[in-house]
Amino acid sequence: LPCAKFWDHILYKYQGYWMPSRQLNGIISFQKYFKAQNSDIILCTFPKSGTTWLKALVYTTLNRSHCAPNSATHPLLACNPHNLVPYFEMQIYGDENENPNLENLPNPRIFATHLPFSLLPPSISYSNCRIVYICRNPLDQLISYWYFFTSPSPNYNETNSIEELVKMFEEGICMYGPFWDHVLEYWNKSIERKDRILFLYYEDLKEDIISQSIRLADFLGLPFSEEEKDKGVIEDISRLCSFRNLKELEVNKSEDLWPGVPNNIFFRKGEVGDWVNHLSPAMVEKIKKLVEEKFKDSGITFKMTS
Ligand code: A3P
Numbered sequence: 001l002p003c004a005k006f007w008d009h010i011l012y013k014y015q016g017y018w019m020p021s022r023q024l025n026g027i028i029s030f031q032k033y034f035k036a037q038n039s040d041i042i043l044c045t046f047p048k049s050g051t052t053w054l055k056a057l058v059y060t061t062l063n064r065s066h067c068a069p070n071s072a073t074h075p076l077l078a079c080n081p082h083n084l085v086p087y088f089e090m091q092i093y094g095d096e097n098e099n100p101n102l103e104n105l106p107n108p109r110i111f112a113t114h115l116p117f118s119l120l121p122p123s124i125s126y127s128n129c130r131i132v133y134i135c136r137n138p139l140d141q142l143i144s145y146w147y148f149f150t151s152p153s154p155n156y157n158e159t160n161s162i163e164e165l166v167k168m169f170e171e172g173i174c175m176y177g178p179f180w181d182h183v184l185e186y187w188n189k190s191i192e193r194k195d196r197i198l199f200l201y202y203e204d205l206k207e208d209i210i211s212q213s214i215r216l217a218d219f220l221g222l223p224f225s226e227e228e229k230d231k232g233v234i235e236d237i238s239r240l241c242s243f244r245n246l247k248e249l250e251v252n253k254s255e256d257l258w259p260g261v262p263n264n265i266f267f268r269k270g271e272v273g274d275w276v277n278h279l280s281p282a283m284v285e286k287i288k289k290l291v292e293e294k295f296k297d298s299g300i301t302f303k304m305t306s
Pocket of ligand 1: 045046047048049050051052145241242243244246267268269271274
C-alpha cells in the first residue's frame with residue numbers, strides 16, 4: 001500500500017483514504033465481521049470535528065428514560081464519552097480481538113467510527129441502522145488536529161509545524177483524509193437517505209444546541225415529549241454534555257482513555273474560529289480556495305467564525 005509519514009504515525013492509502021497503520025487491522029476486521037442491526041446508531045466523523053460532543057449527546061438522549069440527564073449518578077459524570085460509545089476501529093476491533101461478540105450489547109447499540117461511508121461494512125448499507133455525521137469547518141478542524149498531535153506542549157519545529165500540517169491537508173494526507181472526500185460522501189448519502197443519515201455541523205450545535213438536540217432526538221426516533229420540554233430535559237442534556245461541564249469532570253481531567261492518550265486531550269477550547277489565532281493569512285487563503293473548489297455546487301457551507 002502507498003504510505004506516508006504523518007507526525008509520528010505511518011499512514012497507508014487504503015481504499016482511497018489515508019489510514020493510520022496502527023488501526024488497519026481493526027479497520028479490516030470491522031469491515032469483515034461487523035453485522036449491523038436495524039436499531040444500531042452509528043456516529044461517523046472526521047477526527048477533531050466534535051465526535052466527543054456528539055457521543056455525549058447521543059448517549060444521553062437515547063438513554064434518558066432510564067437515566068435522567070440531571071441525575072447525580074449519570075454515567076457521563078464518571079466515564080469519558082469514548083468509553084460509553086466506542087470506536088469500531090480503535091476500541092472494538094483490533095489486534096487482540098478480531099471478531100468480538102457484540103450481539104448482547106444493550107439496545108440500541110451505539111458505535112462510532114472515523115471511516116468514510118464507502119469503507120463501511122456492507123451490512124451497514126443494507127440494514128436500516130441510523131448514521132449521524134458531524135462535520136466542522138476545516139480551519140478549526142486543522143487547529144484542533146494540530147493541538148491533538150502536539151499536546152501536551154505545542155512546540156513549533158520543522159517536523160510538526162502548522163505549515164507542515166496545512167501542506168499535508170492540501171495534499172489530502174491526514175488520518176482518514178482527504179477531508180473533502182470524507183465529508184462529501186456522507187453529505188451526498190444524507191441527501192439520498194434523509195431517514196437514515198443525519199448530517200450535522202459543529203458550528204450549528206454551538207449556535208443553537210436546543211434546536212439541534214430536538215433535530216437529533218427526532219432523527220433517533222425518540223422525539224422529546226411536551227412534558228419533557230416543559231420539564232427542561234433538553235436543557236439538562238445540553239448542560240450535561242456541554243464543553244464546560246465535561247472538561248471539569250474529574251474523570252476527564254485526570255484519567256487516560258488509553259496509555260498516552262489522556263481524556264483531557266478531547267477538551268481543549270471548544271470554540272468556533274480559534275484558527276484566527278494560529279493560521280497566517282496566506283494559509284487561510286489557500287485552504288479557503290481549496291474548500292471552495294472541492295465543495296463547489298455541493299450545497300455544503302462552512303461557518304468559519306461564530
Ligand atoms: P478544539 O481543539 O477546537 O477545542 P473530537 O471530539 O472529534 O476529537 O473533536 C475535539 C474537538 O471538539 C476539540 O476542539 C474539543 O475541545 C471539542 N469538544 C469536545 N467536547 C466538546 C463539547 N462538549 N462541546 C463543544 N466542543 C467540544
